[in-house]
Amino acid sequence: MNSNSAISEQNALQFYRQYSANALLPELDWQKVFGQSELNDVHLRALNTLYQAAVPLALKVFHELNFDVFAPAAYHPQGLGLFDKLAQQEEQFLQVLENESAHLDHGTRHQMWSMLLRGGAVLVFKAWLGHVKSGNSELDKTQFDELSDLLFIKTRPEQLAQRLKVNSQAALTHIFLMHENDVFLDHFNSLETAAMFVDLGVYDAAFLSLRDDRVAEYLKAKGYVTQEQIDDLQCALNPLYCDSLMPKQDCLA
Known part of the structure; x- marks a missing residue:
């Protein structure tokens, strides 16, 4: 890429950032982003509402702290300032979500609640980033873990349910989203x-305990599962105890 092309591309990215920070977001085709998932109208409304609320606020905070999401290595810790600033903005984010979701049906608010607790704000931001960097309906997966640390909402589930006026015990589905093989x-x-x-x-x-040791210890301490039950499942799924078949994962933000 020559210098003129690089400058032109950088200008285009900064244009997107400026307009998106002011809530003038490009429209995303969520079904194309998550092509292997069957999204209904409720899922689409939930994703769009999170998108409209999360991206402008995140960009505003990143700009204030000189955090360049377009840089090849965007994650440059700046002491505790970045995390503290984002934590302070979570209340503002919740207020925006309350306002944006007030007219929505309970099913959509429930999906928003479920998605947020499992990384929904991270996901919509990465979809925006993938679109503005490539022009395609895709997720940008560079620095995914670092952005997860910054954008994963920390509010407790019942508190978030109250804010969004959601019945957390409602017998509704909780969707998982597929992008490529992830x-x-x-x-x-x-x-x-x-x-x-x-x-x-x-x-x-x-099963969840097999994925993450911290989750296993917590669930055992709370009486959800015993070590014997975990071992029995491990044996059933992996009778030869091949480590590569049951890799550990970090299930927590």
Whole structure:
């Protein structure tokens, strides 16, 4: 790429950032972004509402702290300032979500609640970033873990349910989203949230414990599962105890 092309591309990215920070967001085709997932109108409304609320606020905070999401290595820790600033903005984010979701039906608000607890704000931001960088309906997966640390909402599940006027025990589905070969919305903002999704029947306690040792210790301490049950499932799924068949994952933000 010559210097003129590089300058032109950078100018285009800054244009998108300026307009998106002012809530003038490009329209995203969520079904194309998550082509292997069957999205209905409720899922689309939930994703769009999160998108309209999360991206402008995140860009505003990143700009104030000179955090360049377009840089090849965007993650440059600046002490605790970046995390503290984003934590302070979570209340503002919740207020925006309350306002934006007030006219929506309960099913859509419930999907928003479920998505947020499992990384929904991270996902819509990465979809925006993928679109403005490539022009395509895709996720940008560079620095994904670092942005997850910054954008994963920390509010407790019941508190978030109250803010969004959601019945957390409603017998509604909790969608997982597929992009290429990756599954998203499969992480939690806290151990409490992980246990709640076991209570809701979305996850089996023993299976979830096999994925993450911290989750396993928490669920065992709370009486959800025993080590014997975890070992029995491990043996059933992997009778030869091949490490590569059951890799550990970090299920927490």
